[in-house]
Amino acid sequence: MATKIRLQRHGHKNYAFYPIVIADSRAPRDGKFIERIGSYNPNTNPATISLNFERALYWVNVGAEPTDTVRTILSKEGVLLMKHLMGGVKKGAFDEAEAQRRFDAWKAKKQAAVEAVKSSEAAKKQEAAKQRLAEEEAKNQAKAEAVAKKKAEIAAAKAEAEAAANATAEEAPAAE
DSSP, rough: EEEEEEEEEETTTTTEEEEEEEETTTTOOOOOSSSEEEEETTTTSSSSEOHEEEHHHHHHHHHHHOOOHHHHHHHHHHHHHHHHHHHHHHHHHHOOOHHHHHHHHHHHHOOOOOOOHHHHHHHHHHHHHHHHHHHHHHHHHHHHHHHHHHHHHHHHHHHHHHHHHHHHHHHHHHHH
């Protein structure tokens, strides 16, 4: 029996998520499967991947063939690297402790890179928010100045009208 590690499509139109399953290659995409080893949700930012690492490593070691997308997921999670390192242990190139040390170093480096990207994205978002706030404050200041100028013009026009009315009222009694 040829086994595949592949994605099953679940969810609704324009909002799919994918369980990662071990299935017979002859079974339909969303049909019968042997074991569910994780899930992949591309709808979140970044995409959410949950994977049972030990079971995925077991199935890769016994010969289950991952599809292209699942191969990428397994590679990003380090399953294929661990398989490679275990092959080096079997050949006697290094011991299991060295393989685990190398894997942990890779995982730490990957986590640092992910955290750096997340922090830079957060910094960009914060800087954009600051810039929008500064632009909004500048617009509000300009609008406040325009309103103050218009109010001053209205007040000056009222004062001028009152002065003219007072002047005509003073001239009217003097003329009698």
